[in-house]
Amino acid sequence: VIKVRGLCKDYVMGTNVVHALRDVDLEIHRGEFVAIMGPSGSGKSTFMNVIGCLDRPTAGQYWLDGQEVQGMTDNQLAEVRNRTIGFVFQTYNLLPRTTALKNVELPLMYAGVKDRHKRAAEALERVGLGQRMDHKPNELSGGQQQRVAIARAIVNDPVLILGDEPTGNLDTRTGEEVMALFQELNRQCKTVVLVTHEQDIAEHCKRIVRFRDGRIQSDEPVANP
Amino acid sequence: VIKVRGLCKDYVMGTNVVHALRDVDLEIHRGEFVAIMGPSGSGKSTFMNVIGCLDRPTAGQYWLDGQEVQGMTDNQLAEVRNRTIGFVFQTYNLLPRTTALKNVELPLMYAGVKDRHKRAAEALERVGLGQRMDHKPNELSGGQQQRVAIARAIVNDPVLILGDEPTGNLDTRTGEEVMALFQELNRQCKTVVLVTHEQDIAEHCKRIVRFRDGRIQSDEPVANP
Numbered sequence: 528v529i530k531v532r533g534l535c536k537d538y539v540m541g542t543n544v545v546h547a548l549r550d551v552d553l554e555i556h557r558g559e560f561v562a563i564m565g566p567s568g569s570g571k572s573t574f575m576n577v578i579g580c581l582d583r584p585t586a587g588q589y590w591l592d593g594q595e596v597q598g599m600t601d602n603q604l605a606e607v608r609n610r611t612i613g614f615v616f617q618t619y620n621l622l623p624r625t626t627a628l629k630n631v632e633l634p635l636m637y638a639g640v641k642d643r644h645k646r647a648a649e650a651l652e653r654v655g656l657g658q659r660m661d662h663k664p665n666e667l668s669g670g671q672q673q674r675v676a677i678a679r680a681i682v683n684d685p686v687l688i689l690g691d692e693p694t695g696n697l698d699t700r701t702g703e704e705v706m707a708l709f710q711e712l713n714r715q716c717k718t719v720v721l722v723t724h725e726q727d728i729a730e731h732c733k734r735i736v737r738f739r740d741g742r743i744q745s746d747e748p749v750a751n752p
Numbered sequence: 753v754i755k756v757r758g759l760c761k762d763y764v765m766g767t768n769v770v771h772a773l774r775d776v777d778l779e780i781h782r783g784e785f786v787a788i789m790g791p792s793g794s795g796k797s798t799f800m801n802v803i804g805c806l807d808r809p810t811a812g813q814y815w816l817d818g819q820e821v822q823g824m825t826d827n828q829l830a831e832v833r834n835r836t837i838g839f840v841f842q843t844y845n846l847l848p849r850t851t852a853l854k855n856v857e858l859p860l861m862y863a864g865v866k867d868r869h870k871r872a873a874e875a876l877e878r879v880g881l882g883q884r885m886d887h888k889p890n891e892l893s894g895g896q897q898q899r900v901a902i903a904r905a906i907v908n909d910p911v912l913i914l915g916d917e918p919t920g921n922l923d924t925r926t927g928e929e930v931m932a933l934f935q936e937l938n939r940q941c942k943t944v945v946l947v948t949h950e951q952d953i954a955e956h957c958k959r960i961v962r963f964r965d966g967r968i969q970s971d972e973p974v975a976n977p
């Protein structure tokens with residue numbers, strides 16, 4: 528469902544160029560459960576933003592579900608993204624003056640789905656926030672905000688779920704509950720790709736891809752997920 | 753240096769009250785190195801905001817360095833805070849349209865320190881960001897933003913360092929480097945209090961205080977930090 532060839536991403540800042548991604552080749556098939564690891568600044572979020580159709584590469588090719596993404600207009604990209612991808616941002620990106628429930632309803636509004644309220648409430652229940660639906664982000668703890676972002680990413684039942692450090696602010700037990708949720712979605716044949724820096728979180732996945740300085744350093748199956 | 757008795761913090765939302773802290777008693781002596789752990793939503797950040805003089809409790813007493821905080825005006829509180837405390841926020845709280853260097857200089861401007869530029873550059877070098885000083889937060893990775901927040905917290909050489917999940921977005925090796933920095937500061941007799949959800953990060957500290965539902969559930973020394 529994801530195929531990239533020769534992917535490059537440069538950030539040009541004045542006379543300085545940061546090569547965030549250098550010639551990345553990767554294939555992820557439908558139903559896989561992949562962890563992306565690597566040092567801080569190695570290009571993980573940049574890679575997730577490209578495969579999540581939130582940013583365009585400087586060079587290289589990307590096929591999402593067999594369709595080449597380069598040729599799409601921004602509107603087509605947004606439409607594909609809303610329909611097929613659920614994205615959990617490293618910094619949550621919740622609307623600050625909006626309740627948790629309304630934040631989770633947002634993807635359903637774009638998709639024109641009818642029973643938004645009920646489906647958003649169910650998604651929040653699934654991440655353990657049934658008691659916090661009417662809180663705004665600044666009335667929630669860091670880990671609770673993170674879980675609202677996860678609920679928003681799964682509410683539209685996307686075929687591809689991308690999570691950038693989705694357990695970064697969760698204690699071990701809540702992190703386990705969230706990983707159980709991702710494992711359940713993967714059993715339903717959703718493709719799940721998570722960035723994490725925690726080895727025991729990565730070992731809930733089936734494959735670990737390690738980045739270093741903008742390149743893929745290794746790509747190994749997990750022995751016993 | 754930190755003493756709290758009967759500390760309570762309630763959030764009132766319409767007809768609903770969230771008891772974020774319930775009757776917390778705790779003492780932390782100068783030069784201690786304490787980890788605060790506990791489930792998501794258990795009151796860790798609320799506690800850190802109170803002892804960091806960023807928020808006032810609903811009830812109870814707090815002595816910072818022997819001085820009772822209740823009696824202080826907002827201005828006195830801000831002055832004590834800028835002079836004695838370095839705070840690493842769970843969500844970094846960097847100024848978005850300002851470079852990393854200028855963000856780190858900020859506490860030095862409040863304190864009226866002269867050679868701000870040099871000291872801010874040194875603090876950024878210490879967290880491994882010497883090459884990223886002129887990047888703005890949106891031009892930095894999640895873990896790099898987190899490290900700018902750490903540099904800003906230590907640049908004014910505070911006697912008390914409070915970090916709320918300071919390694920939440922850092923890979924293992926960068927996380928180790930940051931913990932080595934905190935251990936070094938603690939060897940220089942700074943008091944360090946860190947919230948973390950990672951057991952191996954907590955074991956770099958000398959004492960683990962666990963929160964649950966707004967109360968302290970346990971308070972144990974670490975066997976071999």
Ligand SMILES: Nc1ncnc2c1ncn2[C@@H]1O[C@H](COP(=O)(O)OP(=O)(O)OP(=O)(O)O)[C@@H](O)[C@H]1O
Nearest residue numbers: 666668669670671763772792793794795796797798
């Ligand atoms: N401004 C607020 N208004 C209402 N409720 C709040 C507010 N801030 C926090 N809370 C609630 O108080 C409780 C404690 O929050 P706190 O941020 O201290 O938790 P935490 O232990 O830091 O959690 P995490 O590990 O997820 O960061 C949470 O249940 C949260 O929903």
Ligand SMILES: Nc1ncnc2c1ncn2[C@@H]1O[C@H](COP(=O)(O)OP(=O)(O)OP(=O)(O)O)[C@@H](O)[C@H]1O
Nearest residue numbers: 538547567568569570571572573891893894895896
């Ligand atoms: N908008 C930008 N402008 C300039 N440089 C950027 C920008 N965004 C990212 N970078 C740089 O590109 C590199 C890769 O960033 P990226 O966010 O992908 O790293 P990461 O692996 O997600 O790191 P972390 O684990 O810390 O989140 C970093 O060195 C960063 O400084």
Ligand SMILES: [Mg+2]
Nearest residue numbers: 572617893894
């Ligand atoms: Mg990142």
Ligand SMILES: [Mg+2]
Nearest residue numbers: 668669797842
């Ligand atoms: Mg918190």
